Amino acid sequence: MTSSLSADWDFEREIRSILLRFVAFTILLVNLLLGGDEGAEGTHLAVVICYLVISIASVASARFLPGRSWLKTLFVILDALLVALLLYAHILGGPVTENHNVTTTSLVVAFILLNHVGLKLDRRLVLVFSCIVLVAWIGMLAVTAARHHTADVVSFVASFFNQDLGLTVSYGFTAFAIYLLAKDHDRTRKEALLADRRRLNLSRFFSPFVVADLQEGSSALELERRNAVIMFVDLRDFTSFAETAPARELATVLAQYRHLVSGTIFAHRGTVDKFIGDGVMAVFGQPTPMEDDADRALECALDLVDALNDWKHQSLVDGNPALNAGIGLHYGTVVGGVLDSGCHSEFTVIGDAVNVAQRLEALTKALNSPLVISSALVNQLRKPVPPALWVAQKEVALPGRRLPIDIWYLAHESGRIVPSEETYDTGGLQTALQRSSFQSPPPVAVGIG
Template sequence: MRSSLSADWDFERETRSILLRFVAFAILLANLLLGGGAEAEGTHFAVIICYLVISIASVMSARFLPGRSWLKTLFVVLDALLVALILYAHILGGPVTENHNVTTSSLVVAFILLNHVGLKLDRRLVLVFSGIVLVAWIGMLAVTGARHHTADAVSFVAYFFNQDLGLTVSYGFTAFAIYLLAKDHDKTRKEALLADRRRLNLSRFFSPLVVADLQEGSSALELERRNAVIMFVDLRDFTSFAETAPARQLAAVLAQYRHLVSGIIFDHGGTVDKFIGDGVMAVFGQPTAMKDDADRALACALDLVDALNDWKHQNLVGGYPALSAGIGLHYGSVVGGVLDSGCHSEFTVIGDAVNVAQRLEALTKVLGSPLVVSSALVKQLRKPAPSALWTVQNEVALAGRRLPIDIWYLQTEVDSSVPSPVAGGAKTPLQRPSLQSSPFTAPDVGIG
């Protein structure tokens, strides 16, 4: 997955580069029109035409062939060669004995194009451009000194170590400074892109608020006891399907299922604690508890029931395995945070509430219900939720747990003639708005 941060950086960098390129073109054109010496006029005109062609080609390649590093290098090399021509264009057209000092306009163009390359923030391109220009510049100084009519050792040194050499050294220091800036930017950019990729990876498992805490190393990540809603989602008969299904089909079904479930959980502000095969464990209220954790968790569970039912029917129509799902939901005390395990630390929750939620999910298969909710969660609801058909079951025994629990489970169809499959309670179809005015009080199960 390519980071959007990288794309934004590349676009802004290319925009700045294109703008400065046409500023340099305007200076070249003004230099020709205002007079740069008749002997150099032909060279200047050729340079302007070449630079215009290179500029157009550079813009077109950035637009239609982005990411071609060899094209960027080619345009930088061509720019550097044009700068070398601009710096000493008058040498090509004038007598050897004439003054060959660089003109102000040619020097301005050389520095502008150096900045143009610098705005690409690519230290490799800065090295290529400045290296070609400096080698050509020093070579021109050497050729000028050697060609002079009084060319002896003393005069050569005098003509070589002149004002132009000082400008060359200044140009080299400027190029070095731009190189260091590009190097620092490259390091900062890599760190930012790495952080962005980590954020994107974390966002696949955690809600945005949790991602922010993980990135900042918030104190909310420390292990502490808090109340939270635990959700378990599991596919029924998945093990049988996995035993015979081709590997690709198995991976595709599992990926679709996980993507669907985690997306809905994130939409409701929950956190995916872990994937366990075809099971998903989610938490609402970790690492920071909110007053509406129970409401959001129940709304999420109801949306999951609908979404997974639609997914099942879509698979059935498409000839894929139609798998049902069960959801268990419980509110209780947990110990949550980053659990240090030596070489591998885990951001998770532990406690009796986790075990209860998992047992409630297992109960969905016995009850033939897509959703089983504990009365402890019902008591935490702060506002009415969408209508649904519920059945209350009192004193339900859970495997491995001494104290029974009162539950509410969702029915897709009401059939009062069918006896309750769980001993110890009466089956009563209820509408969702009456949840908060339930006629019973759940016993204290000693959670936490």
């Protein structure tokens, strides 16, 4: 995902530059009509005409050849040469015996075009323009001093350091100030673009609320040990489907599935840790733990059961493959934050809780259940669980783990269907003692107490 901030910024700056060009042209034309540049009328007229042509060419290049930085540099060089031409008309264009003071009109032109380049907010262009004008201006003053005073070095220096040189130095200070402003703007722009790219990258994995928290402070990105809820979501028999499905159909199914899962997770303020093929790993409580992490995670899992069921049935109607999904949910201690791997840094969580959640998800297939949760998660709930066809099992062994755990799972794929007293079904896996400690009133609904 790429940032749109840079393109919008460049487009707005280009439009502003085009408008300012024609404002500058209007000022140049008014100065020509008002007069005040005796002996340089022809040169001033040529400057106005050339500037109009350059402005039209600049607009055309922005329209038909966008993004060509060398063209922008070329137009700035041409603008600087126009200023140098106008300075030449006033400083060196007349006879040696005449007064060669720079007129107000020529100064206005020089500062107008300097401001125009400065408003591009590109320090490179400011440097190119100001250097050409200053070198030409100082060189012309040196030639003028040499023309009038050739007797000795002292006379030359006295003639060179006059009022005109003071104007040149003032122009140089103005150009330097504009350069510093453009430099600060470049730095601010780069920081803003970096922040925007960072925000877009974070938004792929975090809800908008979490992204805002991460942008306000980066302490949550540091690796540290914290409690969190880990969720694994996986499609069953997806590998078999992927082996025979056309690439386009495979991409469509996977995109729909990921969009559905990640959207539901974000809606409950969870974090998508990673996508692994058809698997999704999510975290609640990372990077910022909250008191209701367990409640939101379970609510999210139940919503996903319903949403994935609806998606499966709609896929059948549309003639697409109907794939079941399994969800595993566990609460435990993890180490979370940015894991630096040299060329690639990853924001993730690691720990035994991750392995348990993944194995609970794998257990959904054996139990023919869409959702399996651990007792550790149940113990962290702060409010009653929405009633559903829950079944409890104690001391369930998980592959690769020495100690068994207690689990609860949905007995049917129907998700949150609330059973009546007559239709309540434990699947033959729940003992009377387990049921008495597991159920909570009202008797028509099964919940976790």
